[in-house]
Amino acid sequence: MSLTADRLYELLPAIIRQRDDAQREPLRALLAVIAREGKVFEDDLVRLFDNLFIETCDDWVVPYLGDLLGVRGLNDIARAGFSQRARVANTLGYRRRKGTATMLEQLARDTTGWPTRVVEFFQILETTQWLNHLRPQNLRTPDLRDTNALELVDTAFDTAAHTADVRHIASRRGRHNIPNIGLFLWRLQSYPLENVSPRSAGPADGRYFFHPLAVDVPLFNSPQTETDITHLATEIDVPTPLRRRPLFDELEARRAAILAGDTPTENYFHSIKPSPTPTIASALSVSVRLAANDPLTPIPPEQIFISDLNEIAPGQWRRPDATPAGHVPNVAVDPVLGRLSFAAGLVPAEVLVSAAHGFPGDLGGGPYDRRDSVAEFPLASVDWQAGVSANFPNDPLQNLYPTIRAAVDAWNNRPAGTVTGIIAITDNRTYAGNLTGAFAVQLGAGEKLLLVSADWPKLPVPGGAPGQTARFPGRITPSERRAHLRGDVNISGNAPLSSEAPGEFWIDGLLIDGALTVLKNKPSTTLGTLHLAHTTLVPKSDGLLVEDGNEKLSVALERTICGPIVLPDTVAALDITESIVDVENGVAIDAPGARVEIQASTIRGRVQAQQLEAGNSIFTEDVQIERLQTGCVRFCYVPLVSTTPRRYRCQPELALASAETKAAQALALARIAPAFTAVDYPAAAYLQLARLCAAEICTGADDGAEMGAWRFLRQPQREANLNASLDEYLRLGLEAGLIFAT
DSSP states (O other): OOOOHHHHHHTSOHHHHHHHHHTTSHHHHHHHHHHHHHHHHHHHHHHHHHTTSTTTSOGGGHHHHHHHTTOOOOOOOGGGTOOSHHHHHTHHHHHHTTTOHHHHHHHHHHHHSSOEEEEEGGGGBOOOOOTTSOOTTOOSSOOTTOHHHHHTTTSTTOOSOBOOOOSOGGGTSOOOSTTEEEEEEOOSEEEEEEEEOOEEOSSSSSEEESSTTOOOOOOBOOOOOOOOTTOOOOGGGSOOBOOHHHHHHHHHHHHHHHHHTOOOOOSSOOOOOOOSSOOOOSSOEEEEESSTTSOOEEOOGGGEEEOOOSOSBTTBOOOOOOOOTTSOOOEEEETTTTEEEOSTTOOOSEEEEEEEEEESSSOSSOSSOOHHHHTTSOGGGOOEEEEEOTTSOOBTTTTEESSHHHHHHHHHTOOTTOOEEEEEEOSOOEEESOBOGGGSEEEOTTOEEEEEEOBOOOEEOTTOOTTOEEOOTTOOBOSSOOOEEESOEEEEEOEETTOSSOOEEEEESOEEESOEEEEOOOTTEEOOEEEEESOEEOTTSOOEEEOSOOTTOEEEEESOEESOEEOOTTOOEEEEESOEEEEEEEEEEEEEEEEEEEESOEEEEEEEEEEEEEESOEEOSOEEESOOSSOOEESOBOOTTOBOSOEESOBTHHHHHHOOSHHHHHHHHHHSSOOBSBOSTTOTTBTOBOTTSOHHHHTOSTTSSOSSGGGGGOHHHHHHHHHHHHHHHSOTTOEEEEEEOO
């Protein structure tokens, strides 16, 4: 029972309470102070009790509980998005199952946070079998008719027998040998999005790309949660790109089961359950609105046909059979290319898709939880808020609008006296239309506006009738949303230069396919702050441009992907944190008058600025800084031709200093250079450091992590933690190797 002032006061005799009341209750005031301090003590006791258990303890207690169990000290990777809580909680389970494949799989998952599949390579090794120990599944010659098994050769789910490989698996060169255990790790994460607007492939003819940027991007599996430590991961349990064959086989079996009156087996696809807003837990789904006034109808899985939608002729894809007019249509889907097509001649009024895409981590516009970044905006002082959804009516009284343009227009013409606002886009659809001209964002002195992908939920009304709900300003849920804005965005700062608090414009969680421009409104006006967080300005678009003027403007990018940044010499500050600025063969940052600070970012392109302070970053091309007497570049990769302030432990300069001969210097210069798995957005492994990239870059940050934008993932520390743990749990004589599936 909680300790309160009223409870303490009621314990006193009535005569004392009467005398206290006659003297204006000084004793009650004293007991209130005692109760407040007692509540602190009581809460501390509760917290201490919770800290006795790994499931409820604070994060700082986890290492101490681990020490009681003799868990070896591990690198701190809390910023990577998870803690070592599961590692400590399952320690006793590890020791009971020491050396088994399922235990090693759970250990790897808990230690690194990466989904894992353990393969005992001796199980798929070609051997001369003994008649008393036959293994009929271990055949020397694979079945060439089993295309599904052939697709999986040399993957984590390979079942074909292999000849012996005597090289050590720890060197990542050998695999199939008697003592070898392979741990396949999936570093890419799967990000599911529901009801996204696909992009039409050219003219409206019933062909679409799943990705709203109209590019071929493979769809990923949304992994199922494994709840049993004795379960060995299967293909459906890991965030791997979807393959055509297993989806095709499941849907063919489903159609056959329905015809036979049986219950179909469900792995990737699940039956649609009737509800006002059907939610689909399938690997992918498609919903259509055949005519403008028709309801949005999900296509049942048995009417989805998995196909290869490569072009069979210029502008032609394979198409499914047509259905009778007015019925839910068939659809052909290619999960490898991320494409879909309807029957010839069918062009629905609206199509929405639900699927998952792969990406290295929580950076750029994405549907992950962004509450921490949104909390930096003054939510408590919001006095105006609008919601945007394609399902909303145009209702100015409720501040609900069907387009972003309408919401921006409402902000520009809002009632006088409102200075802090939010425009929350509550769905994942595409909104086409430029926010320019009359629809440009207007911000005066002291005004702040947040444009964010977030739900605006209805909450119970305090003191209202039972069941009464309403939407309140400042109450948003920035997760599971990633809206797509197709068009240019202009911002006009109208605050006078004499203002101590010019306007601020914040963007969070959007995918913007267009240019972002801060306008030169008048010579005597300025914008104060432009803050981009967890946002993607598509690199191949025009990026971020600030026009002349805006003398008090400061620009900040946090966990953002952006094209070229061009600032006039009047802008004094540019801060880039854990972000990517990507320009192929051009100037990535042009800030002739700015003090530029870049931390843990990847800059693909040239940099020109007045001052530079940088750390743990990668600059792929030359950096030219005007003022060299101020600033510092630490733990970065910087090309030798660059002109920067003093450098500290930067590559390749550091390696060249330790090379004793010119030949060694030439070798170091050729070896130490950034190498990426993919360089084109939105590839799943976008600007992820390749496995063959030099160790001086992969572990060159000040904390031993990799340089660049993905430093916050702490991948070297995760790998080191796992290697340190394997020796304790491997059986004698076995050797383990880490194999990165993605």
